[in-house]
Amino acid sequence: MRPQYQNRLPNSTRQKLVTIAALLIWVIGGLNAQASVLQLPTNGDTIVGQYQQAELSATDTFVDIARLYNVGFNELIAANPNVDPWLPGEGTQVVIPSQYILPNVPWEGIVVNIAEMRLYYFPAKQDSQSPLVYTFPIGIGRENWETPLGNFKVVEKMENPIWTVPQSVLDEAKTDGRQMPAVVPPGPDNPLGEHALMLDAPGYLIHGTNKPLTIGRRVSHGCLRMYPEDVEQLIFRVPRGVPVRIIDNPVKVGRKNNVLYVEIHPPLKTVKNGDMELRTSAVAAIEDFAGNGLSHETWKRVFQVATQLSGVPVPVADLSKNSSKTHWILRVESSHNGADQAPLVERFKQMALPVLNSQCNPFQTCIDLGLFGSEKLRDATAEFIKYGFGLHSLNLIQNAKINDRDY
Numbered sequence: 001m002r003p004q005y006q007n008r009l010p011n012s013t014r015q016k017l018v019t020i021a022a023l024l025i026w027v028i029g030g031l032n033a034q035a036s037v038l039q040l041p042t043n044g045d046t047i048v049g050q051y052q053q054a055e056l057s058a059t060d061t062f063v064d065i066a067r068l069y070n071v072g073f074n075e076l077i078a079a080n081p082n083v084d085p086w087l088p089g090e091g092t093q094v095v096i097p098s099q100y101i102l103p104n105v106p107w108e109g110i111v112v113n114i115a116e117m118r119l120y121y122f123p124a125k126q127d128s129q130s131p132l133v134y135t136f137p138i139g140i141g142r143e144n145w146e147t148p149l150g151n152f153k154v155v156e157k158m159e160n161p162i163w164t165v166p167q168s169v170l171d172e173a174k175t176d177g178r179q180m181p182a183v184v185p186p187g188p189d190n191p192l193g194e195h196a197l198m199l200d201a202p203g204y205l206i207h208g209t210n211k212p213l214t215i216g217r218r219v220s221h222g223c224l225r226m227y228p229e230d231v232e233q234l235i236f237r238v239p240r241g242v243p244v245r246i247i248d249n250p251v252k253v254g255r256k257n258n259v260l261y262v263e264i265h266p267p268l269k270t271v272k273n274g275d276m277e278l279r280t281s282a283v284a285a286i287e288d289f290a291g292n293g294l295s296h297e298t299w300k301r302v303f304q305v306a307t308q309l310s311g312v313p314v315p316v317a318d319l320s321k322n323s324s325k326t327h328w329i330l331r332v333e334s335s336h337n338g339a340d341q342a343p344l345v346e347r348f349k350q351m352a353l354p355v356l357n358s359q360c361n362p363f364q365t366c367i368d369l370g371l372f373g374s375e376k377l378r379d380a381t382a383e384f385i386k387y388g389f390g391l392h393s394l395n396l397i398q399n400a401k402i403n404d405r406d407y
Contacts, residue, residue: 120135263312
């Protein structure tokens with residue numbers, strides 16, 4: 001899209017004052033209560049954030065929850081495949097996919113991974129300050145209007161943009177029987193929202209939107225859309241000239257506390273033998289990150305993650321090389337009558353967790369997960385399910401707790 005603009009965003013005292021005001025609104029808790037600013041690891045880890053659990057009311061939809069927790073619509077669907085996104089139901093528990101493997105590219109400027117529909121901004125580190133990353137969900141180009149890949153930079157920052165509609169978009173509207181003005185002024189009908197960052201790729205922007213429900217989906221004509229409150233946060237932090245790297249990596253590999261994690265998103269393009277191609281990509285990414293020599297059990301878990309496509313980081317191997325012949329399991333205790341047993345087992349399987357035994361006693365009140373070749377991997381998996389599945393919530397499992405024992 002090749003827009004024209006009402007106002008350029010000045011480098012001035014006014015901008016500084018607006019920046020301070022925006023920061024105060026954000027800190028106090030404006031519309032986006034979960035704006036994602038996270039501390040970058042400095043110990044070699046590559047994972048940030050933490051899963052959350054939300055209990056929905058009768059009127060909640062995934063659109064509401066996505067915006068509240070600053071995640072994308074499709075991210076929520078992938079992490080909660082058995083929940084109706086439009087009618088989840090009173091008391092439904094959902095996983096908030098708010099933990100991320102950082103992209104395996106230099107952590108500088110803006111990095112956009114269209115496969116996960118997420119933007120990362122790595123500001124230049126200031127003296128005496130901890131390094132930070134800001135991350136936001138985005139909407140991307142739909143099929144036949146793909147967002148371009150490559151290296152770009154921000155050349156202009158605008159507020160209250162005027163949209164001069166490209167001829168290709170006008171032609172599409174005419175074909176669909178819709179009338180569209182050639183020029184859209186600032187206001188509630190402007191699809192660019194109130195703020196925009198222009199890239200040096202002609203016609204492409206990172207901008208707000210007047211349709212927030214489209215964030216986390218393939219909906220645009222190639223531009224990158226953000227929640228209005230997110231792009232307002234970004235535009236006052238990003239300097240002109242900042243590099244923008246746009247990649248398409250459905251497979252991400254990372255580490256936390258010397259445990260290997262894999263995060264796999266549904267590929268944007270359907271190809272022949274897609275499942276095999278995705279597994280091949282996963283193998284290549286893992287071997288590039290961690291080398292070869294991983295166990296057969298590790299590869300089984302990786303391929304299960306590639307099948308589930310939940311888009312969340314799943315622990316799959318201990319990288320400390322201290323595994324022994326001893327194995328461990330995790331025992332998850334369910335409610336006394338076992339009513340939550342089957343749904344929980346299904347959710348564990350959806351998240352590529354190794355369900356060893358779903359009937360670990362005659363009353364079906366617990367689930368065994370494993371086998372784990374090391375305590376480190378067992379503990380990482382325990383952390384994963386504690387936070388990702390809310391096992392301390394009485395609404396999910398009565399009197400829930402996690403125990404371990406030698407196997």
